[in-house]
Amino acid sequence: MNEWKNKLYYGDNLAVMREYLPKESVDLIYLDPPFNSNRNYNVLFKESGGQDSQAQIVAFKDTWQWDRTSERAYADLILCAPAQVAKMIGAIRDFIGINPMMAYLMMMTARLLELRRVLKPTGSLYLHCDPTASHYLRIVLDTIFGVENFRNEIIWKRTSAHSSANRYGAIHDVILFYTKTDRFCWNRQYTPYDPEYLKKFYRHTDEDGRRYRVSDLTAAGISNGSSGEVWRGIDVAGKRVHWKFGIDTLEKLDKQGRIYWPPKGTMPAYKRYLDEVKGIALQDIFSDIPPIGAQAKERMGYPTQKPVALLERMISASSNPGDMVLDPFCGCGTAVAAAQKLNRRWIGVDITHLAVALQKYRLKEGFGLIEKKDYEVIGEPKDAASAGQLAKDDRYQFQWWALSLVQAKPVSGEIESKKGKKGRDRGVDGVITFIDDDMHKAKRIIVQVKSGKVRPSDIRDLNGVIGREKAAMGIFITLEEPSRDMSAEAASAGYYFSPGWQKEYPKVQIFTIEDLISGKTADMPPIHATFKKSGRESLNNGTQNGFW
Numbered sequence: 001m002n003e004w005k006n007k008l009y010y011g012d013n014l015a016v017m018r019e020y021l022p023k024e025s026v027d028l029i030y031l032d033p034p035f036n037s038n039r040n041y042n043v044l045f046k047e048s049g050g051q052d053s054q055a056q057i058v059a060f061k062d063t064w065q066w067d068r069t070s071e072r073a074y075a076d077l078i079l080c081a082p083a084q085v086a087k088m089i090g091a092i093r094d095f096i097g098i099n100p101m102m103a104y105l106m107m108m109t110a111r112l113l114e115l116r117r118v119l120k121p122t123g124s125l126y127l128h129c130d131p132t133a134s135h136y137l138r139i140v141l142d143t144i145f146g147v148e149n150f151r152n153e154i155i156w157k158r159t160s161a162h163s164s165a166n167r168y169g170a171i172h173d174v175i176l177f178y179t180k181t182d183r184f185c186w187n188r189q190y191t192p193y194d195p196e197y198l199k200k201f202y203r204h205t206d207e208d209g210r211r212y213r214v215s216d217l218t219a220a221g222i223s224n225g226s227s228g229e230v231w232r233g234i235d236v237a238g239k240r241v242h243w244k245f246g247i248d249t250l251e252k253l254d255k256q257g258r259i260y261w262p263p264k265g266t267m268p269a270y271k272r273y274l275d276e277v278k279g280i281a282l283q284d285i286f287s288d289i290p291p292i293g294a295q296a297k298e299r300m301g302y303p304t305q306k307p308v309a310l311l312e313r314m315i316s317a318s319s320n321p322g323d324m325v326l327d328p329f330c331g332c333g334t335a336v337a338a339a340q341k342l343n344r345r346w347i348g349v350d351i352t353h354l355a356v357a358l359q360k361y362r363l364k365e366g367f368g369l370i371e372k373k374d375y376e377v378i379g380e381p382k383d384a385a386s387a388g389q390l391a392k393d394d395r396y397q398f399q400w401w402a403l404s405l406v407q408a409k410p411v412s413g414e415i416e417s418k419k420g421k422k423g424r425d426r427g428v429d430g431v432i433t434f435i436d437d438d439m440h441k442a443k444r445i446i447v448q449v450k451s452g453k454v455r456p457s458d459i460r461d462l463n464g465v466i467g468r469e470k471a472a473m474g475i476f477i478t479l480e481e482p483s484r485d486m487s488a489e490a491a492s493a494g495y496y497f498s499p500g501w502q503k504e505y506p507k508v509q510i511f512t513i514e515d516l517i518s519g520k521t522a523d524m525p526p527i528h529a530t531f532k533k534s535g536r537e538s539l540n541n542g543t544q545n546g547f548w
Helices: 013-020 068-080 083-096 100-118 134-145 195-201 247-255 308-318 334-341 353-367 384-393 395-404 456-468 484-491 513-517
Strands: 006-010 026-031 119-129 150-157 172-179 211-216 269-273 324-327 345-350 375-378 430-435 442-450 473-478 495-498 503-506 508-512
Touching (some): 006 013, 013 100, 013 345, 026 100, 026 308, 068 100, 083 134, 119 134, 119 308, 134 172, 308 334, 334 345, 334 353, 353 375, 353 395, 384 513, 395 442, 442 456, 456 473, 456 484, 456 508, 473 513, 508 513
Parallel strands (some): 006 345, 026 119, 026 324, 324 345, 442 473
Antiparallel strands (some): 430 442, 495 503
């Protein structure tokens, strides 16, 4: 049997699951679909004719519009989905009408059906959303997974207090926890006791320094065996209670020093040692994991990034080392990073090349993982021909992918969008930042990507942009082979001298897509960054700081 390699997939997760993921092959699913009402508010419930609906709701700007694709998807569900799912989706359409919310629920229903198919009988699913759509998603999940397999509606306090003029502050997300059957993996999680609680209740200390609290040795109700008998002259039956343990057990506990005898001769008590308790069993409100702040070490600049600790908690609770974790909307890859850190296998899927590229950077910086060696990437262009087809299909997806080949951060396009959107890039498609002098001053490399015809004037223009932006260097990426005049134009730009490395680097460098696919790399200072680094990870042992 071939050794399993973790995988990143570029593409629509519905198609990826249908083509690549076998039935009952995944132990844990976490998904955070692109729907989040704390970003770019806009009315979602608006009838297709344009009039406002009575129900007003807000959503992520890159959500869904009801169109012919939605209509076809609706027909597929009505005709092909299990009867109860078809009935449910038809009822929701009758209730809320044809609008973006309905398009969103159509998208989710089709994918949740596939997610249930790939989930093992012992598997669990966590769906991260917000109150904007959680009630509709629960209906969908109840129908697909069964009401009896609903486990929790987890509340995650994602931010501190908000001021709102006409409602209570919205400070939480919802995580819906379902299992496939009643035979699911469950590792109970605990949170530390509050220091004030420990101070109040664990106030006693043994001769050996062990802290403990005392609890009642008796209980109400019917006695069992010798638990109703007199012990050490104490008749509990006369007090209408019984001992919690039989007389033999009480004697053993006393020899072990587990019985507390109060100095004034009142009822003995049972010693509960602090070092024997795990903490407070985790409840369905997570208020102890803060969001990623502006200065957080793990922050990568991705707008919907979740804390690693949040994902670690769910993965630890509902899977074991070696289990398979799937994130079908993986974004910047927090679930993938948490799974890797906890020694789980993983699959990540995203529909933008930018997200896939960001995950590759994160895996390299956090764990030292190398594509092809430590994991596979499926769905990216593998040669110049497939790269050319991507450029024809979607210019901006091609641009994002090409930038990832040199680890450059895009400066145009919408990170959350499925489609790129042209911004005012002023000749800058991407940027690489590096530091190489004693003052630790950040310097930049400008990157341009061209998918069409190229000419020597493009190189002169890039050199001009380098000067205008006060950048140190420039990289030009092209599908076509550069002409001799283009190469001469790049050579005439001269060199950038690095004071930190005492070395000259060609100021303008040209690479074809074929060059980069074959493994060629830019000649630049070795300490550079794309997105803010999330820090070097240590397996099962917290986070180590990176060199930033």
